[in-house]
Amino acid sequence: MDSSSKSNFSRPIAAPSPTRRAALKASAIAGIAAHLGRSAAKADDSLPILNRTRPCNSPLNAQAANDYCQSLAPFGGRLSNDIRELFLQTQRPDDLHYSVIVIGSGYGASICAARISQALNPNHRIAILERGREWTPGSFPDTFAHITKSTRQQMMGPGKGQIINPLGLFNLSFNDEINVLSGSALGGTSTINANVALRPHPETFQCGWPSAIRDIETLTPYYDMAARQLSLSRTPLDMVPKIQKRRITAEILNSNPDNYDRSPVAVMYDHRYLDDQMRNQHGMIQRACTQCGNCITGCNVGAKNTLVYNYLPVAKWNGTDMFTQVQVDRIEKRSGYYTLRLTYVDDSEGKITRHPLTINSRVVVLSAGSMGSSEILLNSQQDGFVFSPMLGKRWSANGDVVGFVLKTPDATNVGGLSTCEPDCRWPIGSTVQSTLNFFDRPGIENKYIVQEAAIPRGVANLFSILLRDKYLDHSMVMLGMGHDEGRGEIVWKDGRYQISWPNLKNSEYRQMMFREFDNIASVEGKKYKRLKAFGNNLVTVHPLGGCAMADTPDCGVVNDLGQVFDGKCGGFANKTGQPAVHHGLFVADGAVIPTALGANPYLTICAVSERIAAHFINNPNFADLFARV
Numbered sequence: 001m002d003s004s005s006k007s008n009f010s011r012p013i014a015a016p017s018p019t020r021r022a023a024l025k026a027s028a029i030a031g032i033a034a035h036l037g038r039s040a041a042k043a044d045d046s047l048p049i050l051n052r053t054r055p056c057n058s059p060l061n062a063q064a065a066n067d068y069c070q071s072l073a074p075f076g077g078r079l080s081n082d083i084r085e086l087f088l089q090t091q092r093p094d095d096l097h098y099s100v101i102v103i104g105s106g107y108g109a110s111i112c113a114a115r116i117s118q119a120l121n122p123n124h125r126i127a128i129l130e131r132g133r134e135w136t137p138g139s140f141p142d143t144f145a146h147i148t149k150s151t152r153q154q155m156m157g158p159g160k161g162q163i164i165n166p167l168g169l170f171n172l173s174f175n176d177e178i179n180v181l182s183g184s185a186l187g188g189t190s191t192i193n194a195n196v197a198l199r200p201h202p203e204t205f206q207c208g209w210p211s212a213i214r215d216i217e218t219l220t221p222y223y224d225m226a227a228r229q230l231s232l233s234r235t236p237l238d239m240v241p242k243i244q245k246r247r248i249t250a251e252i253l254n255s256n257p258d259n260y261d262r263s264p265v266a267v268m269y270d271h272r273y274l275d276d277q278m279r280n281q282h283g284m285i286q287r288a289c290t291q292c293g294n295c296i297t298g299c300n301v302g303a304k305n306t307l308v309y310n311y312l313p314v315a316k317w318n319g320t321d322m323f324t325q326v327q328v329d330r331i332e333k334r335s336g337y338y339t340l341r342l343t344y345v346d347d348s349e350g351k352i353t354r355h356p357l358t359i360n361s362r363v364v365v366l367s368a369g370s371m372g373s374s375e376i377l378l379n380s381q382q383d384g385f386v387f388s389p390m391l392g393k394r395w396s397a398n399g400d401v402v403g404f405v406l407k408t409p410d411a412t413n414v415g416g417l418s419t420c421e422p423d424c425r426w427p428i429g430s431t432v433q434s435t436l437n438f439f440d441r442p443g444i445e446n447k448y449i450v451q452e453a454a455i456p457r458g459v460a461n462l463f464s465i466l467l468r469d470k471y472l473d474h475s476m477v478m479l480g481m482g483h484d485e486g487r488g489e490i491v492w493k494d495g496r497y498q499i500s501w502p503n504l505k506n507s508e509y510r511q512m513m514f515r516e517f518d519n520i521a522s523v524e525g526k527k528y529k530r531l532k533a534f535g536n537n538l539v540t541v542h543p544l545g546g547c548a549m550a551d552t553p554d555c556g557v558v559n560d561l562g563q564v565f566d567g568k569c570g571g572f573a574n575k576t577g578q579p580a581v582h583h584g585l586f587v588a589d590g591a592v593i594p595t596a597l598g599a600n601p602y603l604t605i606c607a608v609s610e611r612i613a614a615h616f617i618n619n620p621n622f623a624d625l626f627a628r629v
C-alpha cells in the first residue's frame with residue numbers, strides 16, 4: 001500500500017502560530033469580502049481565517065488524478081469519448097446512429113447504461129450524452145474562488161439565475177420559495193453529494209406510488225444490487241469522536257436506541273473492497289478516505305465511490321460511448337425512432353462556442369435528473385408528441401430543511417480543513433456520518449430524519465464568518481429530511497424553468513422541522529439558528545418528481561417501468577382501454593420518484609432504475625436488441 005494513502009485522522013496537529021494566522025487571516029478575509037461584495041475593512045477582524053484561500057496542493061490530488069488515468073488507460077485515460085465521433089455520425093441525419101441513448105450520467109443514467117450495455121447484442125450501440133464535463137479526481141474546487149467560478153448560474157445581481165457558465169459543476173436553480181442545488185458533470189450529482197445511502201421507511205411507498213411498488217419488498221433485491229455495486233460502508237466508530245457524542249444527544253431525545261445509527265455511505269474507509277493493487281471490484285484504483293470533510297465539493301482523494309468508480313466503468317467496459325459537454329434540448333418523435341436535438345458546448349479555445357447537432361436513436365432513456373428530464377419533455381411537447389398533463393407536477397424537495405446550532409459546548413469540528421494540509425487539527429470525517437431518525441412517530445407525515453453535516457473547505461471561510469465560529473469547531477449544521485406534500489411544479493417563468501410552490505416557506509411541515517431542530521439544540525443547551533444571509537428561502541439538494549410514476553396518465557407521467565405515457569386521447573389506448581405509452585421512451589432517475597422519501601434519495605433512485613433497466617432488458621418488444629448472435 002502506498003503510505004501517502006493512509007489516513008492520519010488520529011494524529012493531533014498543532015494549531016497555526018499566531019503570526020502565520022494573522023497573515024493568513026488578512027489575505028483570506030480580503031478574498032472572501034471581495035467575493036461577498038463587501039469591503040475587506042468591514043469583515044470581522046476577530047476571525048482568524050485559515051489557509052483556505054489557496055488550493056490544497058496535496059500530493060494526494062496528483063495521485064488521485066494518476067490513479068484515474070491509469071485505471072482507464074485502455075480508453076486513453078478517460079471515460080468520455082472524442083466528440084468528433086459524434087460530429088461524424090451526424091453527417092447523415094436519417095441514419096439510426098444508436099439503438100439506445102441515455103441522457104445524463106447520474107445514478108439513473110449510469111445504472112441503465114451499465115445494465116443495458118451488459119446485455120446488449122454487440123451489433124447494437126449505446127451512448128450516454130452528458131451536458132457537464134468529465135472532472136478528473138484531484139481537480140475538484142477546494143477554494144471559494146474556484147467554487148464560484150465553477151457555478152453554472154450567476155449568483156447575484158439582476159441576471160441572478162441566468163446560465164453564465166454552461167460547463168460549471170454546481171447547478172443552482174433560484175426560485176421564489178425554494179432553491180435547488182445539483183451537479184452537472186460526468187457522474188451527475190454523485191460528484192458533489194454526501195454519498196449517504198439510506199432506505200426510506202417502508203410506509204413511504206404505501207401512498208402515491210404505483211401499485212406494483214407499494215410493498216418495499218418489490219424493490220429490496222434492487223436496493224441490494226445497488227448497495228453491492230457502490231461498496232457501501234459505515235464510518236468506523238473510532239474515527240470521528242462526535243459520532244459517540246451524537247448518540248448521547250439521540251438518547252436524550254429518544255427512548256429507542258435504534259433511532260440513531262452510523263449512516264451507510266459510499267466511501268472507501270479502508271482496503272476491504274480493494275485488491276493488493278488498490279483496484280476496486282470494477283478495476284478502478286481508489287484510496288482510503290482522509291476524513292477531510294470535502295465530499296460535497298468533490299473528492300480529490302479518490303475515496304468517494306462516485307459513479308465514475310463503479311457503474312460508469314461497467315458501462316464503458318461493455319462498449320458504451322460517453323459524450324460530455326452535450327446538452328439535449330428536445331426530442332422529436334419519428335416513425336420507429338427518436339431524433340434528439342443537441343448543443344455541443346466547446347471550450348477548447350478558451351472561449352465558449354455552441355454547435356447544434358442531431359442524433360437518432362431507437363430507444364431513449366431520459367436520466368437528466370428531476371429538473372433536467374422534466375425540462376426536456378416539456379420542451380418536446382408538440383402535435384403528435386403529447387405527454388400526461390401531470391408533466392412538471394408532483395415535484396418534491398424531499399422535505400429538506402437546514403438549521404444551525406452556534407457555540408456548542410462540545411467540539412463539533414465541522415469545517416473542512418482537510419487532513420492534507422498543515423493547518424489540520426483533527427479529523428472532520430466524510431460530510432455525514434450518522435443519522436437520527438424519528439421513524440417511531442405515528443403517521444408518515446411525522447416520520448423524518450436529522451443528520452449533522454460538515455462544511456467543505458472551499459466555503460468554510462464564508463461559514464466561519466456567518467456563524468462567527470473561528471475554526472468551525474463549535475457549530476452544528478443540521479440537515480432534516482421528511483415528507484413534504486410534493487406540491488411543487490416546474491413552470492416556464494422569466495425565460496427559464498422555475499419551481500412554483502406557493503406558500504412552501506410558511507408550511508406547517510417546515511415549522512415542525514424547526515421545532516425539532518430546537519429540541520436538538522436544547523440538548524446542547526442552545527437554540528437553533530437560521531442563516532438570514534441566504535434569505536428565507538428553503539434549499540434542497542434532493543429534487544424529486546416532475547415525471548412521477550403512477551398507474552395511469554391522469555396521475556403521473558411514466559408507469560412503474562419508467563415507460564412514458566402517451567398523452568393523446570386522454571392517455572388510454574382505444575382498443576384495450578389500457579394506458580398507452582410512447583414505445584421506446586423511458587425516464588429513469590429522480591424525476592420518476594412520486595413522493596418525498598424522508599431519507600437521502602439516491603439509493604431509492606438506484607433501486608427504481610435497476611428495476612426499470614431489468615424490465616426493459618426482458619421486455620419481449622425489444623428482444624432483438626438483446627438476442628445474442
Ligand SMILES: Cc1cc2nc3c(=O)[nH]c(=O)nc-3n(C[C@H](O)[C@H](O)[C@H](O)COP(=O)(O)OP(=O)(O)OC[C@H]3O[C@@H](n4cnc5c(N)ncnc54)[C@H](O)[C@@H]3O)c2cc1C
Nearest residue numbers: 104106107108131188189194195196328372590600601602
Ligand atoms: C450537496 C449535495 C449532497 C447530496 N447528498 C446526498 C446524500 O448524501 N445521499 C443521497 O441519497 N443523495 C444526496 N444528494 C442527492 C443525490 O445526489 C441526487 O438525488 C441524485 O444524484 C439524483 O440522481 P439522478 O440520476 O436523478 O440525477 P443526477 O445525479 O442529478 O444526474 C443528472 C445528470 O443529467 C445531466 N443533465 C441535465 N440536463 C441535461 C440535458 N438537457 N442534457 C444532457 N445532460 C443533462 C446533469 O448534468 C447531471 O449530470 C445530494 C445532492 C447534493 C447537491
Ligand code: SF4
Nearest residue numbers: 289290292293295299
Ligand atoms: S472525507 Fe469525503 S472528500 Fe474527504 S477523502 Fe473522505 S470521501 Fe473524499
